[in-house]
Amino acid sequence: SGDVALGSGSVTAVAVGTPSAVINGTTYAFQGATPTSTVSIGAPGAERTLTNLAAGRISALSTDAVNGSQLFATNQAVDAIGAAVNNINVGGGIKYFHANSTLADSTASGTDSVAIGPASVASGTNSLAAGNGS
Structure with a gap:
């Protein structure tokens, strides 16, 4: 076989x-x-264990084996993304705007529109909706 x-x-x-x-x-x-x-x-x-393995090609079509250093690099990249997401989740880099609500999220569906506040909808071009349900 x-x-x-x-x-x-x-x-x-x-x-x-x-x-x-x-x-x-x-x-x-x-x-x-x-x-x-x-x-x-x-x-x-x-x-x-399989030791002293050269780095394999990494692509959508590759069927090569990968080694520990390649997995380590991937893990480092994932860790960095995790740290960035955690920073965003705790408000890092966001100034002068905070929200605390359990209501539906805002929707800005118009071109170049801005919606601020729970359940606010800005559907027109260049529109601004601010406040609860506006």
Whole structure:
């Protein structure tokens, strides 16, 4: 079947494809989703690490393996985004405007419009709506 077992005691199993994954409600499709065989470097209960692996290509079409340094870089980027979102959530960088309401959000649907306040609607071009339900 083309399977390869590397190292003493290594065994292979049926190649199982992973066509996609759902993350936070979004489905992501993967390349190489229908493998014809597998490579094993260990066995159940006798797993091995893969060391000294060069960085693989990262793209929508890549089927290369990635290494720890690539995952570390991704984690650093995610951490930075998390810090920025947290800063926004606690009001960082926002001056002179704060809201405290459980009512419906404002809607600014007109071109170049501004809506401020719960349930306010600015639907006309260059319009301004301010206040509760305005």
